[in-house]
Amino acid sequence: MLIYFLNSILFVLGLYCLIAKKHLVKKIIGMVIMEYAINLFIILLGYKDNGIPPILLPEMNRASFLQHSVDPLPQALVLTSIVIGLSTLALMVAISLRLYEKYKTFDMSEIRRLRG
Amino acid sequence: MQGMTFIVKTATRLLVGIIFLFGVYITFYGHLTPGGGFAGGIILACGFILLTLAFGKDMALGKLSDFWASLLDNVGALAFWSIAFFGYTAGYFFMNFIEKSQPFGLMSSGTILFSNIAIGVKVFASIFAVFLALTIFGRFVSGLVNAEDEE
Amino acid sequence: MLFLFYSLLVFCIIGSIIAIEARNILASVISTGVVGMGLSIMFLFLGAPDIAIVQVVVEIIVLIILIRSTVSIDNTAITGHRDTFAILSSLIFFGLFLVFGFMAFRGLPPFGEPLMTISSQYLQNSVNDTGASNVIMGILLDYRAYDTLGEATVIFTAILGSFVVLRIRGKKKKEEADKVRVGIPISKELEASKKPEEVVG
Numbered sequence: 001m002l003i004y005f006l007n008s009i010l011f012v013l014g015l016y017c018l019i020a021k022k023h024l025v026k027k028i029i030g031m032v033i034m035e036y037a038i039n040l041f042i043i044l045l046g047y048k049d050n051g052i053p054p055i056l057l058p059e060m061n062r063a064s065f066l067q068h069s070v071d072p073l074p075q076a077l078v079l080t081s082i083v084i085g086l087s088t089l090a091l092m093v094a095i096s097l098r099l100y101e102k103y104k105t106f107d108m109s110e111i112r113r114l115r116g
Numbered sequence: 117m118q119g120m121t122f123i124v125k126t127a128t129r130l131l132v133g134i135i136f137l138f139g140v141y142i143t144f145y146g147h148l149t150p151g152g153g154f155a156g157g158i159i160l161a162c163g164f165i166l167l168t169l170a171f172g173k174d175m176a177l178g179k180l181s182d183f184w185a186s187l188l189d190n191v192g193a194l195a196f197w198s199i200a201f202f203g204y205t206a207g208y209f210f211m212n213f214i215e216k217s218q219p220f221g222l223m224s225s226g227t228i229l230f231s232n233i234a235i236g237v238k239v240f241a242s243i244f245a246v247f248l249a250l251t252i253f254g255r256f257v258s259g260l261v262n263a264e265d266e267e
Numbered sequence: 268m269l270f271l272f273y274s275l276l277v278f279c280i281i282g283s284i285i286a287i288e289a290r291n292i293l294a295s296v297i298s299t300g301v302v303g304m305g306l307s308i309m310f311l312f313l314g315a316p317d318i319a320i321v322q323v324v325v326e327i328i329v330l331i332i333l334i335r336s337t338v339s340i341d342n343t344a345i346t347g348h349r350d351t352f353a354i355l356s357s358l359i360f361f362g363l364f365l366v367f368g369f370m371a372f373r374g375l376p377p378f379g380e381p382l383m384t385i386s387s388q389y390l391q392n393s394v395n396d397t398g399a400s401n402v403i404m405g406i407l408l409d410y411r412a413y414d415t416l417g418e419a420t421v422i423f424t425a426i427l428g429s430f431v432v433l434r435i436r437g438k439k440k441k442e443e444a445d446k447v448r449v450g451i452p453i454s455k456e457l458e459a460s461k462k463p464e465e466v467v468g
Binding site for chain 3: 008029040065
Binding site for chain 2: 316317320321324325327328331332335336397398399400401403404405407408409412415416419422423426429430433
């Protein structure tokens, strides 16, 4: 219960950085921290006490494998999510580099004032 | 972009083959040990990025130019789609239609091996092409990046 | 074990506070790299070695891309007036979010006892149906392969979008049509050696 609360504090920190800072790269960093918090939350939902990873090895007993392994379904979803986060980061950095070329600054309030 | 010092070049020459082999191993045995197509593809891309940073862009572009990276990306995506459509020959969309042998072998899981290879090639080409577009073909004038602006 | 999770999460929170409030952008980028590595250790202790491998290598690529966008640019610190309205409203919203989140987390099953209604079916039948010993790969590429197809499409589209944003325009002549080249821009030496082909534009 407390661990979900700490995780939501990490999410809230990322969201604060996205909204309240003016530097474009800091906004991107806020978005990256939000992604970390969400992926961690999904994996925390599937943890089993004293659990083993869901990979079957040749010398393992089937019954103990079924009883002890952690939930494999959230891990499959998070694997997808991490790689999608990487490609959207590439797109965000490309757009911010083009904005820097055109307006010669990274400050968001300056860009909003100049506007073309 | 020129390369780095002699120490970095020697270390890279020793390490790059091992990194490629590790990436290919993680891709191929993705159905038996942790890893899979995504992790293996990104490890391969890291190996190529190390080669680019240590030896300069001319040698790395000689090994895999931007045209071929873009082409490999499309080939990987089309291969994944075609594996999905071949499932129609045996039943429904995306069916695992190859015969499965005993567990814990290389060919024991049907189309999962080929899907891993297709995804590994696709992710490798994508990440390397993004690195090329962002860092090597820079657009604005600075001390570290070539000035390629034509306007 | 629970103490280890708490200490790693507190480490991640302190690292992200440093990443948010640092003045130098390079320090912020390095701090978010440290947060990612701490997260990868936490994934390893949560029974997910697959995710730990992917998180480490993705973190390295994130660091490379972010450092590229900050290291060659002169003005890195922004000084000026703070946006008071945004800070105040965000703080009020986050207080409300934490209070309601605290009430909502009581509805979840307790930490360490997941429900696993369909995952038990996957764990039992995975080796016989799909033949893969790695249950996660069996889920991603056989039971739920449609999601992987969607993900491949999203990655393809995002990277294609970043190429289009970063392209180079050809020189405009007054009497000719607009020769716009799409794709990864190539350098001047390579361009002088081969003829530019006219793409649909």
